[in-house]
Amino acid sequence: MAHRIAVIAGDGIGTEVMPEGIRALEATAKRFNIDLEFTTFEFGSCDYYLEHGKMLPDDWFEQLKGFDALFYGAVGWPEKVPDHISLWGSLLQFRRQFDQYINLRPCKLMPGIKSPLAGRAPGDIDFYVVRENTEGEYSSIGGKMFEGTEREIVIQETVMSRTGVDRVLKYAFDLAQTRPRKKLTSATKSNGISITMPYWDERVAEMAKQYPEIAVDKFHIDILTANFVLHPDWFDVVVGSNLFGDILSDLGPACTGTIGIAPSANINPEGKFPSLFEPVHGSAPDIAGKGIANPIGQIWSGAMMLEHLGHKEAADAMVEAIEAVLGEGDSQVLTRDVGGQGTTVSLGNAIAERI
Amino acid sequence: MAHRIAVIAGDGIGTEVMPEGIRALEATAKRFNIDLEFTTFEFGSCDYYLEHGKMLPDDWFEQLKGFDALFYGAVGWPEKVPDHISLWGSLLQFRRQFDQYINLRPCKLMPGIKSPLAGRAPGDIDFYVVRENTEGEYSSIGGKMFEGTEREIVIQETVMSRTGVDRVLKYAFDLAQTRPRKKLTSATKSNGISITMPYWDERVAEMAKQYPEIAVDKFHIDILTANFVLHPDWFDVVVGSNLFGDILSDLGPACTGTIGIAPSANINPEGKFPSLFEPVHGSAPDIAGKGIANPIGQIWSGAMMLEHLGHKEAADAMVEAIEAVLGEGDSQVLTRDVGGQGTTVSLGNAIAERI
Ligand SMILES: CC(C)[C@H](C(=O)O)[C@@H](O)C(=O)O
Ligand SMILES: CC(C)[C@H](C(=O)O)[C@@H](O)C(=O)O
Numbered sequence: 001m002a003h004r005i006a007v008i009a010g011d012g013i014g015t016e017v018m019p020e021g022i023r024a025l026e027a028t029a030k031r032f033n034i035d036l037e038f039t040t041f042e043f044g045s046c047d048y049y050l051e052h053g054k055m056l057p058d059d060w061f062e063q064l065k066g067f068d069a070l071f072y073g074a075v076g077w078p079e080k081v082p083d084h085i086s087l088w089g090s091l092l093q094f095r096r097q098f099d100q101y102i103n104l105r106p107c108k109l110m111p112g113i114k115s116p117l118a119g120r121a122p123g124d125i126d127f128y129v130v131r132e133n134t135e136g137e138y139s140s141i142g143g144k145m146f147e148g149t150e151r152e153i154v155i156q157e158t159v160m161s162r163t164g165v166d167r168v169l170k171y172a173f174d175l176a177q178t179r180p181r182k183k184l185t186s187a188t189k190s191n192g193i194s195i196t197m198p199y200w201d202e203r204v205a206e207m208a209k210q211y212p213e214i215a216v217d218k219f220h221i222d223i224l225t226a227n228f229v230l231h232p233d234w235f236d237v238v239v240g241s242n243l244f245g246d247i248l249s250d251l252g253p254a255c256t257g258t259i260g261i262a263p264s265a266n267i268n269p270e271g272k273f274p275s276l277f278e279p280v281h282g283s284a285p286d287i288a289g290k291g292i293a294n295p296i297g298q299i300w301s302g303a304m305m306l307e308h309l310g311h312k313e314a315a316d317a318m319v320e321a322i323e324a325v326l327g328e329g330d331s332q333v334l335t336r337d338v339g340g341q342g343t344t345v346s347l348g349n350a351i352a353e354r355i
Numbered sequence: 356m357a358h359r360i361a362v363i364a365g366d367g368i369g370t371e372v373m374p375e376g377i378r379a380l381e382a383t384a385k386r387f388n389i390d391l392e393f394t395t396f397e398f399g400s401c402d403y404y405l406e407h408g409k410m411l412p413d414d415w416f417e418q419l420k421g422f423d424a425l426f427y428g429a430v431g432w433p434e435k436v437p438d439h440i441s442l443w444g445s446l447l448q449f450r451r452q453f454d455q456y457i458n459l460r461p462c463k464l465m466p467g468i469k470s471p472l473a474g475r476a477p478g479d480i481d482f483y484v485v486r487e488n489t490e491g492e493y494s495s496i497g498g499k500m501f502e503g504t505e506r507e508i509v510i511q512e513t514v515m516s517r518t519g520v521d522r523v524l525k526y527a528f529d530l531a532q533t534r535p536r537k538k539l540t541s542a543t544k545s546n547g548i549s550i551t552m553p554y555w556d557e558r559v560a561e562m563a564k565q566y567p568e569i570a571v572d573k574f575h576i577d578i579l580t581a582n583f584v585l586h587p588d589w590f591d592v593v594v595g596s597n598l599f600g601d602i603l604s605d606l607g608p609a610c611t612g613t614i615g616i617a618p619s620a621n622i623n624p625e626g627k628f629p630s631l632f633e634p635v636h637g638s639a640p641d642i643a644g645k646g647i648a649n650p651i652g653q654i655w656s657g658a659m660m661l662e663h664l665g666h667k668e669a670a671d672a673m674v675e676a677i678e679a680v681l682g683e684g685d686s687q688v689l690t691r692d693v694g695g696q697g698t699t700v701s702l703g704n705a706i707a708e709r710i
Contacts, residue, residue: 083546118469150518153514154550156513158511162507193492222604227609243576247577251580
């Protein structure tokens, strides 16, 4: 049976890297005999907003809910639409309405990619950040009082539910279970944030009882960010709240030099709703239209999508192809950001061929 | 007139590095003809807690409020007293009751110190993190509902007041004003945390109007942590809320390799209450009692204290002495953490002599 994929290229370089993502997926599908069916949507972009006054049509949920996955490019173009409108009107809608409560990002040193950290080589850093993706610090509850006066105050609530915390922890522990090192690190700040964070710690301790084989540790978020830089080799699976996960899943790829090419998955593990796969990078209006954007983030996201759909071997082949092409370092093929003079298409082609 | 300094060595290596901090300060006082008067207190340590059942005596506020500054070592010894008791019972009391609403930390590449970042040399990185130190995410307001059931939720409020936000911004802008580059970066997350963070942005924009000479930019905290690693040379003065400032002021010194030797100041700028100066490092029970702890964090904190007391030239001389001794790289003098075989005392002595 075919896997039905909804394709939303979005804005800027999203529209340029998406065809390369699809090209790589089609090459993989052919090699591994997987049936993929792509359906393209125009909504979820700032141009759509300019025409329709909204980021998504009213029936987007109905239109998309039957798909097996959403393959997203990049959204946002601040000169056309303010970010809080374009992002809350699209990406954050998908995450919430499709209950994609896991945000997953690999942090991995890749051959040929310059890491900003001294003395680290491919193989040294290879971990996942698992982020809670629906609650926590990203509540919209709160407000302002004494507005416009010297006494003005604003309040915003952080909300954690047992359901919300336990399910992300379970996912992270299960993931750690599949990894050779079987290690899980929890991000906390229970020494300063005295109500929600001790609760998070409590739930981690509780869940850990069910996974005696997993080595569990925790760090306060301040020293944890420091340790990402000082000891990135310590980590295997790192789990954090919505905000802490957000921070760590940018910092991690920054430490491996892959922030421009890293992928990200927004997952509804039960498969009740489609999950969403997107590169970490944004729409990059400054280089849009030039054909020089690096398509690896999109292709690597495609690999995460295949893995989610049950094709781990095929996904691994895609990542290996990316690593092989990066490792060869052919400057005619590679895009500028990774030291070459090639184009989005030349790099996309090389990876598809390698697959 | 003498500056009256209250000395609290605290726990673990705090008691070992404190004498070196005082030695360096006395050498500086002599050279620059400054009158310093030290008074030592036993409270604010875990041993005090074990004896008295509390970290501080009931009249600590009365005892300390008349001093010109508090010079703190390090507090905490989890095997004796849980961290949330020792820290909330001492350090966080001082910050709140003495309204030390500024937490200030320099992030500076020092000669002879190995930075984890590739290709950076002394001079390349030199910025300050200014953290709000009394409100924001560190409220104690909130609670738990449906306790012990599947429906359990916890809520904690972030509280920002105009007074609280404006005064830390003003301090940061004033600091930027004194620096050659005159640049201020604000840490935000207004694209995700939709009530308090847009308010923070609003106040930054408002305050910026009064400082037309200052170049102001802002980054969301996720990409800002990435940029600390990728582009630490971009920053001059970085200002953030209590939580964001906490994160950035560990990450910054980690990027410069100085997390073991960086200083920190908790300041009440109006001088209504004493300000507190302490190394960033903790009490390090694992190496306590061995005489090998690096005293530079304590000495550098002493320099920040002198600057706060109005002796900028003397403070600069202390920092220069630290840089000179580090730059010489004499392995008989330097402690192990910086590649030598010396002791707390040999390094402290060398710096005092240099002054
Ligand atoms: C110990 C802890 C409560 C404290 C804080 O978060 O403020 C520490 O991390 C610091 O930065 O001084
Ligand atoms: C755009 C923003 C709201 C979003 C987030 O914080 O979730 C982004 O940083 C991400 O990580 O996908």
